Amino acid sequence: MSKSVPAFLQDESDDRETDTASEGSYQLSRHKKSPSSLTNLSSSSGMTSLSSVSGSVMSVYSGDFGNLEVKGNIQFAIDYVDSLKELHVFVAQCKDLAAADIKKQRSDPYVKTYLLPDKGKMGKKKTLVAKKTLNPVYNEILRYKIDRQILKTQKLNLSVWHRDTFKRNSFLGEVELDLETWDWDNKQNKQLKWYPLKRKTAPVAFEAENRGEMKLALQYVPEPMPGKKLPTTGEVHIWVKECLDLPLLRGSHLNSFVKCTILPDTSRKSRQKTRAVGKTSNPVFNHTMVYDGFRPEDLTEACVELTVWDHYKLSNQFLGGLRIGFGTGKSYGTEVDWMDSTSEEVALWEKMVNSPNSWIEATLPLRMLLIAKMSK
Secondary structure: OOOOEEHHHOOOOOOOOOOOOOOOOOOOEEEEEOOHHHHOOOOHHHHHHHHHHHHHOOOOOOEEOOOOOOOOEEEEEEEEEOOOOEEEEEEEEEEOOOOOEOOOOEOOEEEEEEEEOEOOHHHOEEOOOOOOOOOOEEEEEEEEEOOHHHHOOOEEEEEEEEEOOOOOEEEEEEEEEEOOOOOOOOHHHHOOEEEEOEOOOHHHHHHOOOOOEEEEEEEEEEEEOOOOOOEEEEEEEEEEEEEEOOOOOEOOEOEEEEEEEEEOOOOHHHOEEOOOEEOOOOOEEEEEEEEEEEOHHHHHOOEEEEEEEEEEOOEEEEEEEEEEOOOOOEEOOEEOOOOOOOHHHHHHHHHHHHOOOOOEEEEEEOEOOEEOOOOO
16 A cells, blocks of 8 residues: 555645735745754664654555455435535445455445545545445435535545444545536436446546646755864755646635645654745745755755645645655655655756755646655
8 A cells, every 4th residue: 555645635734824925025035944854863863753754654545445346336416505505415325335354245334525626624524434234325415515616626526435443444436526517407417326436546637637837946055064174964945936837726716835845854843835825826936945954965865845735715725746856765764655756856956966055946847746644
């Protein structure tokens, strides 16, 4: 099982820091932080924290996608209630599901629904768990408070999962409806229907989408210590200039910001953010983030993760991201999923490392990321 999940499936809480600069400002703001893992690498406790970081990377699904056969059907109906401005998903039942317990030929299934592309907490609903059955009956209504116009930009995803006694989940199948062309006035569409369950396909479709670009510059600044000719630590400066052609997930509405994390440190101490810029798919940030405590050898082990988010009400939706590093697949001797930089991202990092005290600029395409779960 992969220890990471596509970012669009990850819940992103609203913990953005307020930035008082106006949206039209070209002010170059500068913030400085020390990633906790990078400042302690010479000590044994630092190495312990690094190994635990890779172990804490987990699927937001907390599930297994590959071990069980996908079979069976699900019966449900959907309706939009104009008076309440709510989407109602009536989950009736499933039949002939795969057996998670092969010996006893039974599962403990439940149904989970999302409105894509928002896979955060605000978009997730689920039924109760039915015990010891391959033909569960739910008869539950899952409700979404959402405007009809925004609903046209969404897809409804229903997935069925088995939950064992240790609260581990196994994927049993899914159905996805594109709501852009759904005829809400057709009475037939409000009737209960059976749909065959299918294997997971969503990540492939989302990967192919154009997610825009980010214009940025990096600089490595070595810091010589008194009495020593060679620098022992240094700073990495990350200048987020602007984003171009960001995807519009909510019609013409967009309120984007950029978040930065220095992996393998996934703690809150490592995170920095720009202000949010609204009403444009080409936001200008001109925001510089500074991280210190980098030893020369840390530059081969660490990775700058930049992610772009659309802030909407109480949730943030992932738009795209970058992972800038050497892309070796390993960090401090441990194999990690996040050291997966593209050739363009690697080229930018190499130029920065080889040209200290110089800004290295690039415009890179944003992409889908498998994001490590953040620690507190």
